[in-house]
Amino acid sequence: MPPTPSAALFARLATPYTAEALFDCLLDVVYFVKNERAEYVVVNRTLADRCGVRDKRDLIGKTADQVAPPPLGRTSWEQDVAVLRTGVPVLNQLELHVYPTGQAGWCLTDKFPLLDAAGKVIGLAGVSHDLHAPDESAGQYRSVAAAVNHARANLDRRLTAGELAGVAGLSVYQLDQRIRRLFRLTTGQLLLKFRMDAAAEQLRDTDRPVSQVGLACGFADQSAFARQFRRTTGLTPGEYRRTFGTGPG
Incomplete structure (x- = not known):
């Protein structure tokens, strides 16, 4: 069976494509990829800013509960563990995020499991996009x-x-x-x-x-x-x- 167009393209890339640079352009979207231990392996600039770190690399290898002091990061970590254990995605979850910097805001979160060739969950990818108040004059x-x-x-x-x-x-x-x-x-x-x-x-x-x-x-x-x-x-x-x-x- 021939590969799909996307699989054929990605197979030719020098390095795996994570879309990190694209998500760095979105100031109202938090983006991350985590491994099977729920550790960050890819993050965007918005997540780093909201966690109060200058360099995105400061988050790599850490879990949500290590990045945010307790109890702030606990629920996000528990959510990650559930996705990794069950393979069930988180879809359109309404959440009030409170970050280590004290910044808080409403968002909708989605998390999807990442599978290897045998169908085993080996990580997850997710986004949280901010909710903005509508124009009340509209x-x-x-x-x-x-x-x-x-x-x-x-x-x-x-x-x-x-x-x-x-x-x-x-x-x-x-x-x-x-x-x-x-x-x-x-x-x-x-x-x-x-x-x-x-x-x-x-x-x-x-x-x-x-x-x-x-x-x-x-x-x-x-x-x-x-x-x-x-x-x-x-x-x-x-x-x-x-x-x-x-x-x-």
Whole structure:
């Protein structure tokens, strides 16, 4: 069977092509390749900048939990290990990344296993691309503004896509399509982002008990809130407060 055009081209290259130089051009995308030990073997400039290192080579051979002091890098490392162990990719995962420099921001993360000729997982490649706030003056935003404002004003209870669509005067499908175009998120992901934003702000700026923070953000069960917060931010609510808290006491 003849090789595919891409395989034929790559076989002629002097060195393996990693696209590192291309990803260095993307300031709002973190890019990395890791080996079977979850160690960085390729990174782009954006990742190095956000980790506070001058030279990308300073990250090579390290794992996420070695680059970021605990507990910041732990969840990313655990995610890497799961991909390497199971071969199951991470797809469109909404995350609030907090870097060693203190920079924080929302992103969507994808990670894919790398396989050898026998089908064994020998590494992974991934990207995290930043989410940017849409232009609220745009006509498309005005069409969903009522739903967005309603969601932000009712974070203390479970909202459905149907309720938000009714507020906007749209079908559920129409609302979801417009939110995807504006925010690059599904309606469910946007609701989760709003709830996690509010929770992070309360944990950071107040001394309210974690259980009350969870209730205020629509979680009747404190353990469910803690699990979701850790999955999204990489930190438990208590760890986030201890690391970034500025509130009284």
